[in-house]
Amino acid sequence: MTDGAVYALETRDLSREFGGFFAVNGVNFRLARNSMHAVIGPNGAGKTTLFNLLTKFLPPSAGMILHDGQDVTRLSMPAMAKRSVVRSFQISAVFAGLTVRENIELALLREHGLAWNLLGRIAHHRRVLERADALLERFGLTDYAGTMAGSLSYGRKRVLELATTLALEPSVLLLDEPMAGLGHEDIGRVTQLIREAGKGRTVLLVEHNMNVVAELADTITVMVRGEVLAQGSYAEVSSRADVMAAYTGQAHE
Amino acid sequence: MTTILGVPSAVLYGQLLLGLINGAFYAMLSLGLAVIFGMMNIVNFAHGAQYMIGAMGAWLLLNYLGVGYWWALILAPLIVGAISIVIEVLLLRRLYKLDHLYGMLLTFGLALMVQGAFSNWFGSSGQPYTIPQALMGGRNLGFMFLPNYRAWVIVTSVVICLGTWYVIERTKLGAYLRAATENPMLVQAFGIRVPRMITLTYGAGVALAALAGVLAAPVYQVSPLMGADLLIVVFAVVVIGGMGSIMGAIVTGFLVGIVEGLTKAFYPEASTTVVFVVMAVVLLIRPAGLFGSKLEAAQGQPQSGLSATAPSMRTQTLIFLALACCLAAAPLVVYPGFMMKAMIFALFACAFNLVAGYGRLVSFGHSMFLGSAGYVCGHAAKIWGLSPELAILAGTATAAMLGLVTGWLAIRRSGIYFAMVTLAFAQMVYFVALQARFTGGEDGLQAVPRGMLFGLIDLSQPANLYGFVLVIFLGGFFLIMRLVGSPFGRVLKAISDHDVRAQSLGFETNRYKLVAFVLSAALAGLAGSTKAIVSQLASLTDVHWSMSGEVLLMTFLGGVGTLYGPLVGAFIVVAMQNYLAAFGQWVTVIHGLIFVLCVLAFRRGIVGELIELWHRLRRTPPAASAALREVVVAPQE
Numbered sequence: 001m002t003d004g005a006v007y008a009l010e011t012r013d014l015s016r017e018f019g020g021f022f023a024v025n026g027v028n029f030r031l032a033r034n035s036m037h038a039v040i041g042p043n044g045a046g047k048t049t050l051f052n053l054l055t056k057f058l059p060p061s062a063g064m065i066l067h068d069g070q071d072v073t074r075l076s077m078p079a080m081a082k083r084s085v086v087r088s089f090q091i092s093a094v095f096a097g098l099t100v101r102e103n104i105e106l107a108l109l110r111e112h113g114l115a116w117n118l119l120g121r122i123a124h125h126r127r128v129l130e131r132a133d134a135l136l137e138r139f140g141l142t143d144y145a146g147t148m149a150g151s152l153s154y155g156r157k158r159v160l161e162l163a164t165t166l167a168l169e170p171s172v173l174l175l176d177e178p179m180a181g182l183g184h185e186d187i188g189r190v191t192q193l194i195r196e197a198g199k200g201r202t203v204l205l206v207e208h209n210m211n212v213v214a215e216l217a218d219t220i221t222v223m224v225r226g227e228v229l230a231q232g233s234y235a236e237v238s239s240r241a242d243v244m245a246a247y248t249g250q251a252h253e
Numbered sequence: 254m255t256t257i258l259g260v261p262s263a264v265l266y267g268q269l270l271l272g273l274i275n276g277a278f279y280a281m282l283s284l285g286l287a288v289i290f291g292m293m294n295i296v297n298f299a300h301g302a303q304y305m306i307g308a309m310g311a312w313l314l315l316n317y318l319g320v321g322y323w324w325a326l327i328l329a330p331l332i333v334g335a336i337s338i339v340i341e342v343l344l345l346r347r348l349y350k351l352d353h354l355y356g357m358l359l360t361f362g363l364a365l366m367v368q369g370a371f372s373n374w375f376g377s378s379g380q381p382y383t384i385p386q387a388l389m390g391g392r393n394l395g396f397m398f399l400p401n402y403r404a405w406v407i408v409t410s411v412v413i414c415l416g417t418w419y420v421i422e423r424t425k426l427g428a429y430l431r432a433a434t435e436n437p438m439l440v441q442a443f444g445i446r447v448p449r450m451i452t453l454t455y456g457a458g459v460a461l462a463a464l465a466g467v468l469a470a471p472v473y474q475v476s477p478l479m480g481a482d483l484l485i486v487v488f489a490v491v492v493i494g495g496m497g498s499i500m501g502a503i504v505t506g507f508l509v510g511i512v513e514g515l516t517k518a519f520y521p522e523a524s525t526t527v528v529f530v531v532m533a534v535v536l537l538i539r540p541a542g543l544f545g546s547k548l549e550a551a552q553g554q555p556q557s558g559l560s561a562t563a564p565s566m567r568t569q570t571l572i573f574l575a576l577a578c579c580l581a582a583a584p585l586v587v588y589p590g591f592m593m594k595a596m597i598f599a600l601f602a603c604a605f606n607l608v609a610g611y612g613r614l615v616s617f618g619h620s621m622f623l624g625s626a627g628y629v630c631g632h633a634a635k636i637w638g639l640s641p642e643l644a645i646l647a648g649t650a651t652a653a654m655l656g657l658v659t660g661w662l663a664i665r666r667s668g669i670y671f672a673m674v675t676l677a678f679a680q681m682v683y684f685v686a687l688q689a690r691f692t693g694g695e696d697g698l699q700a701v702p703r704g705m706l707f708g709l710i711d712l713s714q715p716a717n718l719y720g721f722v723l724v725i726f727l728g729g730f731f732l733i734m735r736l737v738g739s740p741f742g743r744v745l746k747a748i749s750d751h752d753v754r755a756q757s758l759g760f761e762t763n764r765y766k767l768v769a770f771v772l773s774a775a776l777a778g779l780a781g782s783t784k785a786i787v788s789q790l791a792s793l794t795d796v797h798w799s800m801s802g803e804v805l806l807m808t809f810l811g812g813v814g815t816l817y818g819p820l821v822g823a824f825i826v827v828a829m830q831n832y833l834a835a836f837g838q839w840v841t842v843i844h845g846l847i848f849v850l851c852v853l854a855f856r857r858g859i860v861g862e863l864i865e866l867w868h869r870l871r872r873t874p875p876a877a878s879a880a881l882r883e884v885v886v887a888p889q890e
Contacts, residue, residue: 055757081759093754095747106747110759114740119732121566122740168758 006069008202014063023049025226038217046226055087086170092157096150107167139163155186175205266397272514277410280506281465287502289458295356301484302364307466322385334460362848369841371477379474489677495545529681540665595827596726602807602819604776610814613749618679624796626652626778631698631791645782652778660770697792812858
């Protein structure tokens, strides 16, 4: 809050060390509210580590993380989800042994106060069923409602994961390489879904696909060797010589 | 005579020496376990049995072939190692891509078979093995007398441990081994035959156990079960040290031995339980173990797997009513005593399945809930004179409390470590039951009164008793059915599928696991309390690790993660015990064989296979390949 603004997420001198190697090194990162923000960088730049720190998947070695101006450095992943900060995973994370419908219903349980209901039935809660129906419809999964999530195609798993994440109506959505492993057609679809999802909420994505980044993101952070190299719009960032050097240097290795 | 802190110094040194000797065996065995686990990701539950074969082998060689100690020291490990190589090639090799628990189950089955067969052939009493001529006698060190053989054991085991450490950490062969542990594909691509290396590693690890067995033969009594109890302590050692490091296994082994020795000198009553207390403390402070890496304790390889689609509610209700009618009518055809026993075990197995099947937390220590509840219920009914319903309540509550404490500690680890931790706690409870006064020790609590239920119904009437057991079973089963179908059950299944994802959706997964564990413990306790009232006996059998093995067998045979599987499994296993009782120890061998067959041929269990067949016949997509734990371990990044 040094300059008066409150950010959806903010880091102060955030570091993470793995056996002497700083994957993230003193990063000061700010995620503005209602922005669509992408973190890019060559392999090993520390993007995923930063992401994992922000989402509490990893504890930081040093530094601070703030959510809406409040210190959340020590909070757990579920606690972050309860603060409406929700992430997706690089390797698509669905509950393989549940049906598509059950996956989505699961995400709705907490909000409807059912997570600790030990003896009831989800089928008795019409509101949950209706909302699940609506989400299935919105994400084009209605035909697959009864399919086991584990047997979906890769692209559909991604869509399901996104649907499950958005079922929580998060205020901050963190997407870890949402396009990884997707074919051309799916990329268009998922891009569209993310754009829609971004309306009225803050989105942070780590992504390798530059077309997608250019199309979606209003702000871009470039990371190299655990540090922030540049930040700005796509045009600003892509015109910078040091950014190009970082990328081409990587290409020559 | 000098004393140290009130203990005569001679006693102290004597116990320290004994501790060192025990530590030497812990170190050698946990070292072998660590080597095998590092290479194959299999917790070799047969390790204790293989150690026993080493000792028995030496004894057999001497008594039947006249082969002496020194030759046995070479021959026994070679023979046992060779046999284990055959086992690896024929059996274990099929399991590498599956959940690590399958390896543990299969080797558990093998251990049961071997121990059962040896008990059958040689009886379970100990056989003496004389110290070889060259190592007889001893020397006076001034402050104590040191028998030569004991010195030899300690020196040999230190040399072997350090030698193994040197080979693995400092030689080229060891470098290949470590590399293959990290990335077998890559090492394979370098032209090294990884499968053969794995086979030889298993052989070497087992040979190490057999060697320890031969060394142990003159120290302990040689008996078919000498490895079984020792192995559980070794598991605790492994949990304390962490399985990641070779040196860690060695150091922890000796340390635990010494701690045990010191406890024996200063506070003998706690000497059998101190290891498990240390384990609990380590779990509390450093869940990954003293030498374990921090990351390894973190859970969350995304895993696909298990869980059946529940049939519709109406179908479920119909099946439940049919079941109730069958069980109510059964005494007309079947001996009621059998039915009651089977129902009690079925409840026990269903309770176990709640965590093992739906929560993917496979406990190897569920006997502690059955047994401790039985003791408390029996004590309450007999000594305090409580009515049966209150006595059962007391037993159930005890099991729930025990579940809360052990579960709180155990869920810090997952998978095979969870299995080992629960097994170790159960062993601790066993030792407490063995020593405590109120349990009646070896005799158990006998003549527990059945009493008047609610002061009205006389449970000594057979019909009343049967109805009582029936109601308890159906009530417990109904509760489990509702739990599994509830939103909570859904969350539990999701957690077992992908713990981290569930966390990211805002579920504090450990709390759910703990609640499931406590519920499972309470229901197991309900079964145990009822058992005490029905059989009018609470005994060590119910807290022994073999009881945990039985409930595993029932559940996996019937179908883990299916609602009715544990029920079917329990009836089959109890029937086997009843009708095969004449075969004595061979029943254990049959149990072991069933374990092996289940793991190799039908991992879904009977009910799981039937569900699968049903889906195939109806050409519906196999509902998440129904009901099973056909978990393929995700490749590590």
